[in-house]
Structures are given as C-alpha cells and as structure tokens.
Amino acid sequence: MLSLAWAQTRAHPARLAAVLLAIVLGTLFLAATAVFSATSDAGMRAVAAAPLAAADVVVDRDPESTDPGPDWTDMVADHPDIGAVTAYHARTVRLATGERRGEANVYSFADEPELRWFDLAEGVWPTAPDEVVADTATLDALGLSVGDTVRILPREGEGTRATVVGATAPGFQPLTGVQYTLYATEAHFEGDSAFSVLADTADGVSAPEAVANLGAALPEILHPVTAEEQARLAADRFAGGSQQLGMILLVFALIALLAASAVIANTFTILLSQRRRDTALLRLVGADRARVRNLVVAEALIVGTVGSLIGVCAGVGVGYAGASLAGLDGGGPEVRLAALFGAFLVGVVTTVGAAWFPARRAAVTAPVEALRSVPLQGGVRLRPVHVLGTAAALLGAAAMAAGVAEQTLPLAVGGGSVGALGLLLTLRYLIARLLGAVEPLLRRMGGAPELAGANLRRDPGRAATATLALVLGLGLICALTTAAATGRATIDSDLRDRYPVEVSARVDEGSVAPETVAAVRAVNGLELVEVPRTERVTVAGLDEVTLVGVSAELVAATGAGELAEAVNTPVMLVSGAQLKELGAEAGETVELTVDGSRRSFTVYPSHLATASGTPAPVVRADVLDTVAEGGEHGMVWGVAAPEADTDDLAAQMSLVAGADPDIALSGALSERADITEVLDVMVDLALMMLLVTVVISSVGVANTLGLSVLERTRELALLRALGLTRGGLRGTLAVEAVVIALLGAVLGVLVGVPYGVVGVDAIVGGTAPLVVAVPWGRLGLVLVAALVIGAVATLLPARRAARIAPAEGLSGD
Amino acid sequence: MNTPTGQRSSTLRTVDLVRRYGVGETAVTAVAGVSLGFEPAQFTAIMGPSGSGKSTLMNLLAGLDTPTSGSVLVEGQDLARLDDRGLTRLRRERIGFVFQAFNLLPALTAEQNILLPLRLAGQRPDRDRLDEVVRSLRLGDRLGHRPTELSGGQQQRVALARALLTRPAVLLADEPTGALDVTNGRELLERLRTASSELGRTIVMVTHDPVAATYADRVLLMSDGALHGTLEHPTAEQVLAAVARAESRC
Structure with a gap:
C-alpha cells in the first residue's frame, strides 16, 4: 500500500510541491512558536531568578501597608536563624540627560561582591552614593558612555546628579521594558526603606525552617519566603508576558495551518480529479473503496510527514533566532521535545485530515470510468450545510450590528462568532456563485x-x-x-x-523657565500656547492645591464651557475626585475657604483640572486675581491645531522635555x-x-x-x-x-x-x-x-x- | 443446467439481460434481453455497429454496470448478489481486463503494473509465474520501465500480462487492438487465442475489426441491444458480410 502511494508521490513530486510548501510553512510557524515561547520563558526565568541566586530567604514588605521605616532590615538581620543580609532597594525615578529623559528603575546591588548577581562589561563598581552602573541598552538608548553624568529625579525630593562608572550587559532586555535601568550601591538609597531583604540562613538552619520562624517573629506586613519560592514567583510574573505573546503567536500559527489545510485539500482534489481514470482503473483491477481512500491518505501521510519534519526542523532555528532578536534568549535555546513532536503531529494530522475528504470523494469513483474518457466537472451544489451557514452568517451579522449599535458587548461578540462560523461553512459556496456571476461580465469582454x-x-x-x-x-x-x-x-x-490640552509642562515650584516656555511656543502644530498664572492655595477640604487661572482664549479653545458661562458666582473646575472630597454635586454652588477667606464657587468636574497630570483646580484668570496675588507661572499648556500630526508633536515635545529636566510632561x-x-x-x-x-x-x-x-x-x-x-x-x-x-x-x-x-x-x-x-x-x-x-x-x-x-x-x- | 448452448456449465452466463437508461419516453434500451453462455477455453468476439450495446454488455459482464433486469453469473455466482466489496474481489481474482487505451498506471513501472492486482489482494507474487508470463510476452527487459517509456505494443502486452497473471476465469477485452499497428495487433490476437486454447481462459472481446474477429472461435453480432446471429470460426469475408447485414438493419 505504502509502496504504491510512494510510487504515486514520486511520479509527480512537483504536483505535491504546494502541499509540501503549505505544510512546511504551517508547521514551521507552529514549531517556531513553541521554541520561541520556551526559550523566552526560560530566558525570563533565568533573569528573574538571577538576583535571588545568592540568597536563601527573601523577606518582602507589603507595599500597601505603612512603611515600617528604614530600620526594618535589622529586624531580619537580628533574627537568630539569619546569617548575612543585604537590603534590596528599587526605585522608579525620572532620568534626564542633556537631550533625553525618561523613566528609569534604579536597583541596589549587594555591597559584598560575592552576593552580586551580574558582572561588569566595562568600568568599575560604584563606591559612592552618586555613582551608578547602567546596563548597556540604557547607555545606547541615552547616547551615553561610561564616565558621563545623568540627572536622577526621584518622585519626591531633590534631584541629584550621578556619574555612570560602569556598564553591565545582563544579556536580557525585558520585552515590556519602557524603562532605563541603573544599579547603585545600597548607600544610594540612604533613608529609603528597603524593598526587600535577601538573607542567608545561619549555619544548620534550612530555608523553610527560617521562613517559618521568621514568619512567627516578624510583624504581619513582612512576608518571608524561601529564595527558591520567590524566584519561581518572580519568574511567573516575568514570564507572563512571554506566555501571552506565545498564545498570540499560537493563534496565528493555527490560522496559517487553516489556510494550509485549504490549500492541501484543494491540491488533492485537483490531483485526484486528474487521476480519476487511474483511480477507476485501480477499482477495476480490484481495489475496493477503502483501499483507494487509504492510498490517498497514505500519500498525504508521506507528504505530511516529510513536510512536517522539514517545518519542525526549520521552526526550531527560526524560533530561536526570533527569541535572540528579541533579546529573550538569556537562558539559552530551550527546546521542548514534546511540543515539537506535537507540532509535527499537528502538521501530519492537518495534511491527512485535509486530504481525507478529497480521498473519500475519490473512493466512490466508479470502476467503469476507467473505460471512458469524458472530462469530469466539480461544481458546488447547494447543500443544507450551506443554507445553515448562510443563515448563521446573516443572523450573526445582524446580531453584530445590533450589538455595536446598542452597545451590548455580548451580543456583538456572540453575533461575530456565530457569523464567522456561518461564513466558514458557506463561503465556498458563496464564492462559487460569485464566480458564476463574474463569468457573463468576462464573456462580454471577449478574448482572453x-x-x-x-x-x-x-x-x-x-x-x-x-x-x-x-x-x-x-x-x-x-x-x-x-x-x-x-x-x-x-x-x-x-x-x-480626557485631556483638553495636548501638551502640558509643569514645574512643582516657581515658574517654568523662560527658555522652556519659548521652546514650547516654537513647537510646530500648536495653535494656542498659554502660560497660565498658578498659585499655591489652601482650600479647606482639599488641602494645599495649585490654583490655575486661565484666559478666555484657552477656555474657548478647550471647550471648557462651564468657565465661559455668565454666572453670578465664579466657576471653579475641579477633578472628579476633588468634587467627591468636597461632597458637592456638579453645578452646585459651595462655600470654599481659600487661604482663610470664605468665597462662593460654582464647582464642576472637568478634565481641565487634571490637564497638568496632577489635580489642580482651574478658574478664570480674573477670578484668580481676586483670590490671590502672585506672579508665578508654573505651567505651560498647548492646544494642538486640529490638523497637527500628533507623532510629530510628540517628537518635538520630547526634545523640549530633554532640555529642561525640571518640567513634568503631561497631556494627551x-x-x-x-x-x-x-x-x-x-x-x-x-x-x-x-x-x-x-x-x-x-x-x-x-x-x-x-x-x-x-x-x-x-x-x-x-x-x-x-x-x-x-x-x-x-x-x-x-x-x-x-x-x-x-x-x-x-x-x-x-x-x-x-x-x-x-x-x-x-x-x-x-x-x-x-x-x-x-x-x-x-x-x-x-x-x-x-x-x-x-x-x-x-x-x-x-x-x-x-x-x-x-x-x-x-x-x- | 439449462444454458443457451446447453451441454457444459458456462464460466460466464447471462439470463434475459436487460439494461435500460432513463425512464418514460426518453428511455433507451441498450441491452434488450440477452441470454448467452461463454464456455471455458472459448474465445468470443462481439461485433456490431456503434450504439448496438456491445460496450454496455461488456460492462454488465464485468459487474461494472447493474442490469435493469436479468442476471449475470460468473462461475455460477450471481453478480446481483454481490456488494461493492464482493464485486471488487471478484474482478480482482476471476476477471482480467485489456482495453484499447492500455490503462496502465503511469506512476508505476511495468512490473508494478503487472503485479498490481496481486498487491491489492494482499498476495505474494509467485516469481516463477511472473517470469513465465513475462517471458511468454517478451517483456523481460522492460519490467523496470514506466508506461510512457514503452511502445504501444509493449504497453498492451503489459496490460495483458497483468490480466493473465491472476489466472482469471474470464478475460474481457475491449477493442484491444484499436490503438495498435497491424503487426502488434496480430501478435496480441495470437496471444489471446493462445490464452484461450492453451490456458483455458474464457475470452470475450469487443471489436470493430473483422480481421480481429477471425481469431475468435465464434462471433456474436449485435444490433439494437439484441443478438442477431452467431458465426462459428468465421473468415473475414463472412464477418464483413454479416456486419453489413447487421448495419443495414439499423
């Protein structure tokens, strides 16, 4: 049987080339997905676990609870079960160079060299609080080299300068990484309460024992776990991203396989209609239906096996190359044989499955056809399944339209699914009919x-x-x-x-530097740039806030209609949260004590009050003048022209931001x-x-x-x-x-x-x-x-x- | 046993065989009540004008078509009682075919084509038997070739070898010389005659060629789906005259 199938396959290999190509591509995709996922997963796990490699026990503090103070590490260090400890700090800061700025994570590294988990690629280890190590990707992105200086601006408090004294290449670039990464000594985090503590156990104490004893001894907000467990948890968190990506890839691989199976089914249908006389002859000389069908299936098996084998082998290479390109191969190539075997099997089953229906049709060939030489035709007849499919497609489309119009999500998604299923069933018939409809048009054109x-x-x-x-x-x-x-x-x-202004730059104290204001004014594509007067005031119920006074033009440009209303009491725009804090309703007139004096305001919630990235109530400029004197202009707001290219605007603003490290950018x-x-x-x-x-x-x-x-x-x-x-x-x-x-x-x-x-x-x-x-x-x-x-x-x-x-x-x- | 020719038990027999296509006024009767017997070692030629029902009769004999009424018996087995599987098995083991268009599988070599029915039956080919058939048909040096690499005569001999290898009771030949030149055609007919006289096969051959018909033991003349005469050991002239008479009746 197989030898006969092999003979058929060998006789016209070119005719099966399309089947081979389709299945190679399909399984390649599948195998590449498997290898990519496994490799990047291992890479992420390796990186996530690396900082913990030297420790036995990790104690985290609950970030939601109140800070136990910088000394909490001593509580761990003083425990009899614990040997050496090192505090692990992590801080998210703003980082600014002369030209660029962005968010950076600063991590501490252990003071003891043997507890450090990475090596330097260049430079020396920092010894002072104002020295840092940067990873090479950060240096590349910032255009810096070892020896340069950066400004580090914490969320709160003074900005500091730090010198990059070393570079490291941990060989891993997180896929979701928006940030730059720096490493600093523990002293850099002076006064911070540690993020967690890595500890060795005392001699003769196992990690689980130490964890159990620590758990009993430490306050509830401190969570001791074994380093092993913590590494696993960290890896799971980290790898979550790569698993999602793997799932998405898998879906696309399956779609590719679906297309491949359509191509395979079609190729076999054509081949078998060409070989119809041969098939009839086989029947004539004694092959029964099952025989004929199995012969075709055997052919599919041969091609599917060869194609899947090639696809899987190539997929391993492509998947690893993909992980390398994405910088996710930190753990080395990771090949799960079961997954590859699965991909191979899926490829073979897809080929055989796609060939099954053509094979079954071929099997009913009447032996007597071997004696005829009439060409046979394959039309598409209307079958119940087509009617069902069309009905499902129409119903689904209607449900989908209704769902979108009525904003009922389940209806839209359900309709979409039913519609898709219906289309799959009916589309082939529909296309065949459309081809029939196109034919008269072509006929009228004559010739070719x-x-x-x-x-x-x-x-x-x-x-x-x-x-x-x-x-x-x-x-x-x-x-x-x-x-x-x-x-x-x-x-x-x-x-x-949500953001009535496209661009907002704000300083926490004083006024925005004149150069920065000029730079914002020079940005192409802003139709209005305003430097509103700002004043720190104390409002009873809201604590200290920055009150912003805006011009009539800005009111017009941002469509903050409430401010333009001619009402007897002045209007104040507040954030939704502030409105709640004041216990007021939108449009209600409330008595507010501003800087000690009582005044009436009509309050409305507005996104303009959060335009600068922090809640700052907005009033008209003339109202502000009556409330508080002053000459500070702590914000610059820009409203984009309707036709402005937002990508271009963003690029220009990042230059402005790079030049002035003090401003905080916000806006749409x-x-x-x-x-x-x-x-x-x-x-x-x-x-x-x-x-x-x-x-x-x-x-x-x-x-x-x-x-x-x-x-x-x-x-x-x-x-x-x-x-x-x-x-x-x-x-x-x-x-x-x-x-x-x-x-x-x-x-x-x-x-x-x-x-x-x-x-x-x-x-x-x-x-x-x-x-x-x-x-x-x-x-x-x-x-x-x-x-x-x-x-x-x-x-x-x-x-x-x-x-x-x-x-x-x-x-x- | 009450057979039309009476004396011996026929290898192949038809009883009041009728095959009608279509229904109502458009119905066409291709075979109209044919009762025949074909004996072992008998070489029968069926002649008749186009549309006389020869090919339909052949298909009915091979179980490739289902009679409207009447029956076909191969070695006493009524074909109507067999399902598809049974018919397939019967064709594989008891009937051999040779056609005008050779009907070889292009993907297989000559040897593979010859052995195909045995393969399909799951039987191990008997090498001696294969050698004997191949030698008698002078195909020894062509076994590794594919049909496209063989001449018309060689292809037809491969088809004949395939038909003979299984020692079928009946050999059905449909215009076997139609695509051959005179020399190759004569040789094939000789071999068919040998197969019936020396190997005892029952051979039924449909042909247009009066000369080919003279190789047969008897010639059956068909027109309008019915038998219109039998010639025993005819000469070409007798066949020609009989065909002319048959055609004048149409």
Whole structure:
C-alpha cells in the first residue's frame, strides 16, 4: 500500500510541491512558536531568578501597608536563624540627560561582591552614593558612555546628579521594558526603606525552617519566603508576558495551518480529479473503496510527514533566532521535545485530515470510468450545510450590528462568532456563485477574459477553495488594519475628552523657565500656547492645591464651557475626585475657604483640572486675581491645531522635555504615545504573522492554476492550434488569477472591516465611545497586494502553458 | 443446467439481460434481453455497429454496470448478489481486463503494473509465474520501465500480462487492438487465442475489426441491444458480410 502511494508521490513530486510548501510553512510557524515561547520563558526565568541566586530567604514588605521605616532590615538581620543580609532597594525615578529623559528603575546591588548577581562589561563598581552602573541598552538608548553624568529625579525630593562608572550587559532586555535601568550601591538609597531583604540562613538552619520562624517573629506586613519560592514567583510574573505573546503567536500559527489545510485539500482534489481514470482503473483491477481512500491518505501521510519534519526542523532555528532578536534568549535555546513532536503531529494530522475528504470523494469513483474518457466537472451544489451557514452568517451579522449599535458587548461578540462560523461553512459556496456571476461580465469582454471566464466556470468549486484560503488571510489583515485604525481613532477621541490640552509642562515650584516656555511656543502644530498664572492655595477640604487661572482664549479653545458661562458666582473646575472630597454635586454652588477667606464657587468636574497630570483646580484668570496675588507661572499648556500630526508633536515635545529636566510632561500626547506604541508593535507583529497565511494561500492560487494548465494541456494546445498566441494564453491565465485574487481581496475587505470594528469594540468595551475609522489607504494596499499575488501566481503556470506545442492537441492520448 | 448452448456449465452466463437508461419516453434500451453462455477455453468476439450495446454488455459482464433486469453469473455466482466489496474481489481474482487505451498506471513501472492486482489482494507474487508470463510476452527487459517509456505494443502486452497473471476465469477485452499497428495487433490476437486454447481462459472481446474477429472461435453480432446471429470460426469475408447485414438493419 505504502509502496504504491510512494510510487504515486514520486511520479509527480512537483504536483505535491504546494502541499509540501503549505505544510512546511504551517508547521514551521507552529514549531517556531513553541521554541520561541520556551526559550523566552526560560530566558525570563533565568533573569528573574538571577538576583535571588545568592540568597536563601527573601523577606518582602507589603507595599500597601505603612512603611515600617528604614530600620526594618535589622529586624531580619537580628533574627537568630539569619546569617548575612543585604537590603534590596528599587526605585522608579525620572532620568534626564542633556537631550533625553525618561523613566528609569534604579536597583541596589549587594555591597559584598560575592552576593552580586551580574558582572561588569566595562568600568568599575560604584563606591559612592552618586555613582551608578547602567546596563548597556540604557547607555545606547541615552547616547551615553561610561564616565558621563545623568540627572536622577526621584518622585519626591531633590534631584541629584550621578556619574555612570560602569556598564553591565545582563544579556536580557525585558520585552515590556519602557524603562532605563541603573544599579547603585545600597548607600544610594540612604533613608529609603528597603524593598526587600535577601538573607542567608545561619549555619544548620534550612530555608523553610527560617521562613517559618521568621514568619512567627516578624510583624504581619513582612512576608518571608524561601529564595527558591520567590524566584519561581518572580519568574511567573516575568514570564507572563512571554506566555501571552506565545498564545498570540499560537493563534496565528493555527490560522496559517487553516489556510494550509485549504490549500492541501484543494491540491488533492485537483490531483485526484486528474487521476480519476487511474483511480477507476485501480477499482477495476480490484481495489475496493477503502483501499483507494487509504492510498490517498497514505500519500498525504508521506507528504505530511516529510513536510512536517522539514517545518519542525526549520521552526526550531527560526524560533530561536526570533527569541535572540528579541533579546529573550538569556537562558539559552530551550527546546521542548514534546511540543515539537506535537507540532509535527499537528502538521501530519492537518495534511491527512485535509486530504481525507478529497480521498473519500475519490473512493466512490466508479470502476467503469476507467473505460471512458469524458472530462469530469466539480461544481458546488447547494447543500443544507450551506443554507445553515448562510443563515448563521446573516443572523450573526445582524446580531453584530445590533450589538455595536446598542452597545451590548455580548451580543456583538456572540453575533461575530456565530457569523464567522456561518461564513466558514458557506463561503465556498458563496464564492462559487460569485464566480458564476463574474463569468457573463468576462464573456462580454471577449478574448482572453472570455476564455478565462469559461474555465473558472468549468470548475467553480476548485477556484472557490483557492479563493477561500485567500479570503482567510486577506480578511484577517483587513480586520487588523481596521482594528488598528479604529482603535487609534477611539483612543485619540477619548484622550481629547480626557485631556483638553495636548501638551502640558509643569514645574512643582516657581515658574517654568523662560527658555522652556519659548521652546514650547516654537513647537510646530500648536495653535494656542498659554502660560497660565498658578498659585499655591489652601482650600479647606482639599488641602494645599495649585490654583490655575486661565484666559478666555484657552477656555474657548478647550471647550471648557462651564468657565465661559455668565454666572453670578465664579466657576471653579475641579477633578472628579476633588468634587467627591468636597461632597458637592456638579453645578452646585459651595462655600470654599481659600487661604482663610470664605468665597462662593460654582464647582464642576472637568478634565481641565487634571490637564497638568496632577489635580489642580482651574478658574478664570480674573477670578484668580481676586483670590490671590502672585506672579508665578508654573505651567505651560498647548492646544494642538486640529490638523497637527500628533507623532510629530510628540517628537518635538520630547526634545523640549530633554532640555529642561525640571518640567513634568503631561497631556494627551504623552499618554497617547504609550498606548499607540504598544498598539503599533502588536499590529505590526500580527501583520507579519498573517503574511505567512497570505503566502500559503498564494501558493494555493498558483497551484490551482498550475494544475489546471496540466489538466488542460490538450485543450490549450488545441486553442494554440486554432490561433491563440502565447501572449493570449498567458493573458487567459492572468485574468483567471486576477479574478480569484480580487474576489479574495474584496471579500476579505467586506468580511474583515466589520470584524475589525467589532474587535475594537470588544476590547474597549464601552469604556470609551467607539470611533470607527476605515483605513482606506491600507485597504487599497490590500487590493494592490491581491493583484500582485494574482500576477505572481500566474508566472510559473504561464511558462508551462507557453511550452505546450499546438500539435499536442491533435495527437491521441 | 439449462444454458443457451446447453451441454457444459458456462464460466460466464447471462439470463434475459436487460439494461435500460432513463425512464418514460426518453428511455433507451441498450441491452434488450440477452441470454448467452461463454464456455471455458472459448474465445468470443462481439461485433456490431456503434450504439448496438456491445460496450454496455461488456460492462454488465464485468459487474461494472447493474442490469435493469436479468442476471449475470460468473462461475455460477450471481453478480446481483454481490456488494461493492464482493464485486471488487471478484474482478480482482476471476476477471482480467485489456482495453484499447492500455490503462496502465503511469506512476508505476511495468512490473508494478503487472503485479498490481496481486498487491491489492494482499498476495505474494509467485516469481516463477511472473517470469513465465513475462517471458511468454517478451517483456523481460522492460519490467523496470514506466508506461510512457514503452511502445504501444509493449504497453498492451503489459496490460495483458497483468490480466493473465491472476489466472482469471474470464478475460474481457475491449477493442484491444484499436490503438495498435497491424503487426502488434496480430501478435496480441495470437496471444489471446493462445490464452484461450492453451490456458483455458474464457475470452470475450469487443471489436470493430473483422480481421480481429477471425481469431475468435465464434462471433456474436449485435444490433439494437439484441443478438442477431452467431458465426462459428468465421473468415473475414463472412464477418464483413454479416456486419453489413447487421448495419443495414439499423
């Protein structure tokens, strides 16, 4: 049996190339995902556990509870079960160089060299509190080298200067890392209460014993655990990110496999219809149905095994390379044989499963067909499953639309799922019907399009399956780009609501430096820059706050309508939290004691009161003048012109911020950058993953055309003999490919765009009003890409077709 | 046993065989009540104009088509009583086929093609038997070749070898010389005659060629789905005349 299948496989290896390629790509993706996840997981675990390697016991303090004071480490050190201790400090600070600034984590390293968990790549260990070690990635990002000085600005208190005296390369860059990383001596954290304490146990005491005894002895807010346990917990927290990424990759790998199975099923269908007479002959000379089916399955098994093997091997390399590129390979290559075997098995099962239905159809070939030479056709008949699918698709679409309109998320998501399932069931039939509808159009065009149309119509089922794989890939791409555009628009609109000003720079005391104000004024794309007067005042019920007095222009530009209202009592905008603290309702007039004197204000909650990043009540400038005298201008606010490019604005503002380390930036821009950056990375990653699916489906289109050329050799030769030029022949094939590709793209857009919108709706989930944005430009690109796919898919088949000699049409078979 | 030819038990027998296609007014009767017996070592040629029902009769004999009424018996076994599996088994073990278009699997070598029915039956090929068949058909040096590398005559001999290897009771041949030149055609017919006379096979051959028909022990003339005469050991002239008469009736 296997030898017969092998003979079939060997006889026309090129015909099975598409199956091989599809399954190689699919399993490669799967295996690469497995290796990438395992490697990055191990890498993250290694890094997370590294600082704890030297300790036996770790004591954490509960960050939610009150600070036990800097001396709490002594409570641990004095315990009889404990030997040496070292305090572990961690601080998040703002870091500024002359040009750049950002958030940095500063960690302590042990004073005792034997407790340090990393080595220096360059320089020396710090000895003074104002010396630090930076990791090389931080130095690269900041454009610094060993010997340079940085400004470190803690959340509270004075900024200090520190000199970078050494560099380290821990060989690991956290994937989620927004921050820069510095390491400093314990003395650097003088006065801080330690984050946790790493301790050795005393001689003869095991770590669990020490933990049990410490637990009894220490106050409740201190949590002792064994270092081993702590390393595991830290690793789990760390690795969570890589597991999520692994899950996302897995989903895309499965999508690629789905496309691969469509290509495989189609290839086998075509091959088997070409071999129909052979199959009938087998039946004639004594093969029963099961035999015929098993023969095809055996062929699929051979190709699937070879392809999966290649895919898995290549996947190991690609997965490790991916982890290396992402800087996540700290733990070395990590290969889980079970996962690879699983990927291999999935590849084989996918191939065999995809070949199963064509094989079953082939098995019912009547033996008598071996005696005929009539060509057979494969149409798509309307079956109950198609009706069911169409009904489900329509119902799902209606539910989805209603769900979005009514803002009922479960309805939208449920409708989407039902719709997707329905589409999967019915799409092939639908495409076949559409191909039938396109045919008259092509016929009217005459010439090559007419011939192409006739051929598409001859076997709409086959063309439909090729199109289906394409719809899958392109549809998902359309969904993703739409989701990205809609997500961005939704975030922008939400941020506009929450941040009435795009740009805010604030200093904690005094006025913003004149140079900085000038720099903000010079930023391109801001239509209004205001330097409001600010005054520290004490409001009963709110403690000390900064009162901001804004001009009428700013009120107009930010749409803070409440301030413009002509009311007898002055209006004060406060944050939502402040309104609650005052125990007032929006629009209520309350008596406030400001700096000792009682005044009436009508209070409203407004995002303008938090525009600077900290709650600062806002009044009109003239009102502020009556409340408090003063000449401080502690803030600069900028309102962007509607057409301004936000990315450009953000870039300009980061330069301003780099030049003045004292200002704190806030406003829509800085938050938007954080969100959209993550969004962009995710979308780009997903698009790259989907390219695999598109490549697989293009192979499917090329294969469909190629095999149909083989099948039509005599017919094409006859056309050539009757006077069709080589160019005309190529044109016919090109039209066929383009029709398939365009149909795939159009359906992809039609299906993908709504799903993209619903997807964003599902994620945003009513926390912000949905703003639908259709990325016409990118969708246009998808159409162009489809045309390119069509053209490329024609290349090989056209070459083969052009080689057909006209005489071949006249000889017998 | 009440057979049309009476005396011996037939290898292959049909009883009031009818095959009608379609229903109502558009119904076409391809085979209209044929009762025949084919004896061991008997070489029968069936002749008739196009559309006379020859091919349908062949398909019915091989169990490839199901009769509307009547029955086909192979070695006393009624084909109507067999399911697909049983029919497959019967074809594999008791019936051999040779066609005009050779019908070899292009992916397999000549030897693999010859051994295919045995393989499908899960039987171990008998090397001596294979050598004997191959030698008698002068295929010894061609066994490793694929069909595309063989001449038409060689391909047809491979098909014949495949048909003979299993020692079938019945050998069905459909225009076996149709695609061959005269020399190769004669040689094939000689071999068919040997197969019946020396090996005792029951051979049924459908042909258009009056010369080919002269190699047979008897010629059955068909038209409109019915038998219209039998010639025993005919000459080419007798066949031609009989065919002309049959055609004039259409």
